Amino acid sequence: MAAITLEHLAHSYDPKPGPEAQFALQEINHTWEDGRAYALLGPSGCGKTTLLNIISGLLTPTRGRVLFDDQDVSTAATAQRNIAQVFQFPVVYDTMTVRDNLAFPLHNRGLDKPYIAQRVQHIAKMIGLESDLHKKARGLTTDLKQKISLGRGMVRDDVNAILFDEPLTVIDPHLKWELRTQLKSLHQQFGHTMIYVTHDQTEALTFAEKVVVMHDGRVVQIGTPKQLFETPAHKFVGYFIGSPGMNFLPIQLSGCRAKIGETSIIFSHDYGQPSGDVQLGIRPEFVRFTKGEGLPVRINSVRDVGRHKFVNASLSGGEINIALAEGTILETDSSHVIFDKDKISIFCDDWRVEGEEISSPHRGAK
Ligand code: ADP
Ligand code: MG
Numbered sequence: 001m002a003a004i005t006l007e008h009l010a011h012s013y014d015p016k017p018g019p020e021a022q023f024a025l026q027e028i029n030h031t032w033e034d035g036r037a038y039a040l041l042g043p044s045g046c047g048k049t050t051l052l053n054i055i056s057g058l059l060t061p062t063r064g065r066v067l068f069d070d071q072d073v074s075t076a077a078t079a080q081r082n083i084a085q086v087f088q089f090p091v092v093y094d095t096m097t098v099r100d101n102l103a104f105p106l107h108n109r110g111l112d113k114p115y116i117a118q119r120v121q122h123i124a125k126m127i128g129l130e131s132d133l134h135k136k137a138r139g140l141t142t143d144l145k146q147k148i149s150l151g152r153g154m155v156r157d158d159v160n161a162i163l164f165d166e167p168l169t170v171i172d173p174h175l176k177w178e179l180r181t182q183l184k185s186l187h188q189q190f191g192h193t194m195i196y197v198t199h200d201q202t203e204a205l206t207f208a209e210k211v212v213v214m215h216d217g218r219v220v221q222i223g224t225p226k227q228l229f230e231t232p233a234h235k236f237v238g239y240f241i242g243s244p245g246m247n248f249l250p251i252q253l254s255g256c257r258a259k260i261g262e263t264s265i266i267f268s269h270d271y272g273q274p275s276g277d278v279q280l281g282i283r284p285e286f287v288r289f290t291k292g293e294g295l296p297v298r299i300n301s302v303r304d305v306g307r308h309k310f311v312n313a314s315l316s317g318g319e320i321n322i323a324l325a326e327g328t329i330l331e332t333d334s335s336h337v338i339f340d341k342d343k344i345s346i347f348c349d350d351w352r353v354e355g356e357e358i359s360s361p362h363r364g365a366k
Helices: 048-056 098-108 113-126 142-154 173-190 201-207 225-230 235-240
Strands: 004-011 025-032 037-041 063-068 083-086 161-165 193-198 210-215 218-223 247-250 252-254 257-260 263-266 278-282 287-290 295-305 308-315 318-324 336-339 345-348 351-353
Touching: 004 048, 025 048, 025 063, 025 218, 037 048, 037 201, 048 083, 048 161, 048 193, 083 142, 098 113, 098 142, 113 142, 113 173, 142 161, 142 173, 173 193, 173 201, 193 201, 201 225, 210 225, 210 235, 218 225, 218 235, 235 247, 235 278, 235 345, 247 318, 287 318
Parallel strands: 037 193, 037 210, 083 161, 161 193
Antiparallel strands: 004 025, 004 063, 210 218, 247 278, 252 257, 257 263, 278 345, 287 336, 295 308, 295 336, 308 318, 345 351
16 A cells, blocks of 8 residues: 655646646645545536546656656556556446456456455455356446445455545445445555545545546545535535635725625634635524524525524625524514524635634624
8 A cells, every 4th residue: 555646746638738738637736635535526527536546557748747656656657556447437347257357456466365255255245246246247227237336446455555446336325325335444444545526515525535636627625524524615606615615705805804795794813914805604593593693684585404494585795505403493574694603714816815813892793
């Protein structure tokens, strides 16, 4: 196993990129620590597969280097990198049995038969393929074939890393949760470095210790699920994580004082004098109704989603979503909202601005 370092890595599919060339992957510098479980999260087309294929060696980057520990593998072939990769769609040998498919990567490396048999049995048990081991892969459902692909990705215990590229796309929804749990437990048992690509925030947040969020070919934040939720580094993270995502309101800001429409707010932090497009971000979970204090709102709709109710309301210059916690009643004379003072984010031209905490008697946003 190895730490994987990306140094000044960037990629354009244009073979001779000029100054105007599109880069599918903007420059990234990052070390994937040995033995961690990462998710690579972002919408379709943001560059996830491009990045994964550069790590595995299927793609040679336009710029930069890939290091496994201290060894430069930028030009090494996939086979030399000792990486297992599982793709979105099943890759199986149709004429072989499930058992032989799972055993293939081990046979290839000349491992002894008792070890192979035991390892195949173990993996088959984990992903629910035990009763199918004797069957030919041809004719199996797509679900089962993808399970074989997953099993083949996980069967070797000597790989540097296991890369999963949206591996549960073709899997039946009720099986997804089960398989994801198995991948997690495999990680806990064997401690492989794992990078799990997905566009699904629930998958990313439940699988990974650290989530790498991509947007438009760029890594915008790397953090724990809690950090992504509480302190998004970029507006895109605020919007993409959470359901519904963070609310954004244009504000006029100076130091710790701001105006939203006609309402003045005093923050617990001093943000200086940011110039550019300044917006306040607040998650629906941290907005509360009042009967006169704060920002005036007009309620548009209430949506019941089980444990929470989500309220959509209009306010000066836009709309806002508000989550009502379980058991909270929406009173008919709710006319204003306030924000939890420590949960406010400020963004300038899409990027988070950190304020300096002030210990003034004005603490708190109203
Ligand atoms: P994701 O996996 O996040 O959906 P990709 O890495 O597949 O994103 O693609 C990133 C961008 O690169 C997209 O704009 C896509 O159209 C482009 N792209 C992907 N593969 C190729 C290719 N082989 N040739 C040219 N452009 C490509
Ligand atoms: Mg992809």
